[in-house]
Amino acid sequence: xxxxxxxxxxxxxxxxxxxxxxxxxxxxxxxxxxxxxxxxxxxxxxxxxxxxxxxxxxxxxxxxxxxxxxxxxxxxxxxxxxxxxxxxxxxxxxxxxxxxxxxxxxxxxxxxxxxxxxxxxxxxxxxxxxxxxxxxxxxxxxxxxxxxxxxxxxxxxxxxxxxxxxxxxxxxxxxxxxxxxxxxxxxxxxxxxxxxxxxxxxxxxxxxxxxxxxxxxxxxxxxxxxxxxxxxxxxxxxxxxxxxxxxxxxxxxxxxxxxxxxxxxxxxxxxxxxxxxxxxxxxxxxxxxxxxxxxxxxxxxxxxxxxxxxxxxxxxxxxxxxxxxxxxxxxxxxxxxxxxxxxxxxxxxxxxxxxxxxxxxxxxxxxxxxxxxxxxxxxxxxxxxxxxxxxxxxxxxxxxxxxxxxxxxxxxxxxxxxxxxxxxxxxxxxxxxxxxxxxxxxxxxxxxxxxxxxxx
Numbered sequence: 001x002x003x004x005x006x007x008x009x010x011x012x013x014x015x016x017x018x019x020x021x022x023x024x025x026x027x028x029x030x031x032x033x034x035x036x037x038x039x040x041x042x043x044x045x046x047x048x049x050x051x052x053x054x055x056x057x058x059x060x061x062x063x064x065x066x067x068x069x070x071x072x073x074x075x076x077x078x079x080x081x082x083x084x085x086x087x088x089x090x091x092x093x094x095x096x097x098x099x100x101x102x103x104x105x106x107x108x109x110x111x112x113x114x115x116x117x118x119x120x121x122x123x124x125x126x127x128x129x130x131x132x133x134x135x136x137x138x139x140x141x142x143x144x145x146x147x148x149x150x151x152x153x154x155x156x157x158x159x160x161x162x163x164x165x166x167x168x169x170x171x172x173x174x175x176x177x178x179x180x181x182x183x184x185x186x187x188x189x190x191x192x193x194x195x196x197x198x199x200x201x202x203x204x205x206x207x208x209x210x211x212x213x214x215x216x217x218x219x220x221x222x223x224x225x226x227x228x229x230x231x232x233x234x235x236x237x238x239x240x241x242x243x244x245x246x247x248x249x250x251x252x253x254x255x256x257x258x259x260x261x262x263x264x265x266x267x268x269x270x271x272x273x274x275x276x277x278x279x280x281x282x283x284x285x286x287x288x289x290x291x292x293x294x295x296x297x298x299x300x301x302x303x304x305x306x307x308x309x310x311x312x313x314x315x316x317x318x319x320x321x322x323x324x325x326x327x328x329x330x331x332x333x334x335x336x337x338x339x340x341x342x343x344x345x346x347x348x349x350x351x352x353x354x355x356x357x358x359x360x361x362x363x364x365x366x367x368x369x370x371x372x373x374x375x376x377x378x379x380x381x382x383x384x385x386x387x388x389x390x391x392x393x394x395x396x397x398x399x400x401x402x403x404x405x406x407x408x409x410x411x412x413x414x415x416x417x418x419x420x421x422x423x424x425x426x427x428x429x430x431x432x433x434x435x436x437x438x439x440x441x442x443x444x445x446x447x448x449x450x451x452x453x454x455x456x
Contacts, residue, residue, distance in 0.1 A: 014331070015448050017445065017447075018445060018446075019443060020441070020442065020443055021343060021442060021444045022442070023046065023049060023439070027049060027050040027313055028046055028050035028315035028343060028345065028442075029053065029312065029313045030051070030052045031055050031229065032054075032055055033056075033058050033059075033061075033152060034092045034093060035054065035210070035226075036092075036195065036212065037094075037419050037421070037422070038316075038317065038420065040420075040422040040423070041420035041422045042315050042345065043224075044219070044422055044426070044434060044437055045345070045349075045438055045439050048222020048223075048224050049224075050224070050315070051313075052227065053228070054152065054206055054213070054228055055229045056152035056206045056209075057230050058152065059147065059148070060072075060092035060145055060147055060152050060160070061089060061090050061092050061144055061145045061146045061147065062088065062089050062146055062147065062148070063075055063087060063088045063146040064088055065087060066087075070147070071163065072145065072147035072159065072166075073145075073146060073162070074143050074145060074146075074166035074169075074170050075087070075145075076141065076144075077090055077144045078137050078138050078141070079104070079105060079109065080133070080134055081130060082109040082110050082113055082129060082133055086105075088144050088146050090142075090144035091145075092145050093144070093145035093164070094144040094145065095174050095421065096141070096142040096174065096421065096424075097140075097142070097174055098174050098175075098361065098363065098424075099360065099424045099425060100378075100381060100382070100385065100412070100416070101177075101178070101363040102140040102408050102409075102412050103141060103411075103416075104141060104408060105140075105141035107137070107408070107411035107415075109133050112403075116403045116404065118132060118133070120400060124400065140363075143167060144167075145163055149286075150283070150284030151230065151281075151284040151285075152205050152209065153204065153228060153230040153279075153284065154204070154281055154283055154284030155284060156203075156205070157201065157203050157204055157207065157208050160208075161199040161200070165198075165199065168193075168196045171192055171423055171424065171427075172189060174424055175188050175424065175427050175428065178360050178361055178428055179428065180359055180360070180361050184358060187430070188427045189427070191426055191427045191430065195212060195216055195427075197211070209226075210228075213226045216422075219426075219431075219434065220434070230302065233311065234302050234303065234308075234309075235309070236295070236300040236301065238276055238289075238302070239303060239307075239309040242301065242303075245275065245276070246274070246291070246292050248269070255332060255335030256268055256306060256307065256332060256335075259328040259332035259335070260328065262324055262328035262331060273290050274288075274289045274290065274291075275306060276288075276289040276302065276304065276307065277289055277302060277304070278296075278300070278302075279301075280296075281300065286302075289301065306329060307332070307336070308333075308338065308340045309339055309340060310339040310340060311341075313342075313343050315342075315344075316342055316343070317346070317418045317419075318345060318443070319418045321344045326342065329342060330445050341444065342444065343442060343444045344441075344442070344444065345441065345442050346417075346439065346442075347438065347439050347440055348437065348438060348439075349420055350413070350416065350417070351386075352433055352437045352438075353378055353382045353429055353433060354383055355432075355436070356382075356430075356432070356433055357379060358428060359377055360375065360376070360377070360378045360381060360428065362374055362376060365405060366409060368405065369384060370385075385409060385413065389409060389413055
């Protein structure tokens with residue numbers, strides 16, 4: 001088994017840089033568990049261009065540790081340590097307490113610790129670091145759908161309906177919490193319920209998610225189909241790379257293990273499973289694959305993300321482009337020549353809200369940044385928060401409390417730019433905002449000019 005060289009570790013992009021590409025050249029492919037987060041944001045910003053796939057091979061979100069339950073329910077996400085351990089893995093449905101309310105449930109507490117020791121902040125509040133982090137994420141956080149670790153494709157809608165109603169209710173509460181004027185409530189809730197309809201009827205959770213995403217596509221005049229990853233995207237027999245892994249082909253194994261090392265996941269070999277699992281289309285059970293096997297009639301063999309084949313143009317937010325998991329995929333897809341690739345988009349999501357005059361509440365944490373105002377037009381709130389985000393980040397001369405607020409703002413806006421929370425944004429800002437929305441950049445990793453010259 002080979003490993004990454006020091007040069008590779010020092011330069012994880014390994015001669016690559018982000019370069020502009022045209023959506024017409026590489027149409028976006030939205031592959032996510034949720035019909036309400038990034039897929040919907042892509043549909044809105046690109047007016048339904050591209051391909052839309054529900055990742056129904058994965059689960060819809062699960063609780064961890066003591067919080068684990070096998071039924072579908074809404075769970076308050078908590079960060080349990082400054083290293084980022086949490087009590088759940090939110091995937092299909094989650095929402096903060098309001099539009100542009102502080103959301104620290106995915107915040108980088110280690111980054112804050114490097115600027116202002118969390119021990120200092122904890123002492124000021126007569127608590128421990130662990131309790132400070134947990135209480136903060138609970139107070140300034142979000143709700144998530146959680147349920148059993150079963151593939152979405154196999155979950156009956158009736159099984160998930162109670163949890164779905166719970167998380168829909170959390171979205172409704174977030175809308176009402178955002179809007180102080182009762183006259184704005186009914187139209188906002190109507191828009192929200194269009195995207196999150198009552199989960200009734202026959203069929204599966206997959207069917208319901210497809211129906212929800214189609215409703216979003218219809219808002220931008222698109223009749224694009226919504227596909228299933230398990231049934232429409234991956235080859236049921238595992239694909240052409242699987243025999244290479246079964247044979248221990250060094251060309252495949254070494255590339256995969258280098259990519260796995262970049263993101264800290266298990267390598268192939270030495271008793272570890274292959275980068276595939278069988279997925280039951282009727283029971284939703286996923287089982288690691290260790291050797292050649294003939295799947296049952298109601299099973300498929302699905303690759304793990306680094307071994308995904310033939311999925312070009314997977315669209316991800318620009319904010320994720322330098323993450324270790326994303327760089328690992330880039331390394332694997334290129335090295336394995338799998339035909340999969342990634343593109344990165346950025347929208348004018350926040351800036352397009354600037355002309356919205358709807359009155360909204362200001363989160364208590366951000367009140368001091370806008371002169372202590374408790375309510376204000378949404379466009380003015382966006383402009384005020386963006387001004388503070390663009391100000392000097394060094395924090396020289398700021399009190400620990402001031403640095404805490406600045407950090408919370410940066411973390412909240414980064415989360416918003418990544419996940420977009422399009423259901424809340426559309427419910428509050430409406431159709432006029434949707435018309436102003438569009439992409440700002442569309443990029444992919446390409447060889448640098450120096451590397452291209454060497455390869456010429």
